[in-house]
Amino acid sequence: MFAREFMKNQVQELTEKKGLLIDVRTKEEYEEGHLPGALNIPMEEVEDRFEEECPDKEQHYGLYCHSGGRSEVVASFLNSIGYVNAKNIGGVISWSGVLEKNK
Secondary structure, eight states: OHHHHHHHHHHHHHHHTTOEEEEOSOHHHHHHOBOTTOEEOOGGGHHHHHHHHOOOTTSOEEEEESSSHHHHHHHHHHHHTTOTTEEEEEEGGGOOSOOBOOO
16 A cells, blocks of 8 residues: 555655656556556667657656566666756556557
């Protein structure tokens, strides 16, 4: 229950700060269901795509994956290259809201 409330609160806070949700799962996982409005930048593509697609290092970014492991690695990497507000918000398995699907 704590994880669900934590993620819900993180998404709400990110929305209030006009931040971006970033899904770091694979394209296939993303298409099966993602948080509404999330941009998909798979973990394997972060080094090549993130700075181009998300150039503002002051922007708030909420990163998530399936359970939180990959998003933690990506958040740490982004923090190390100057993204001061990149934060792991957990995993989609903790999301109790509606998921969007791309098929």
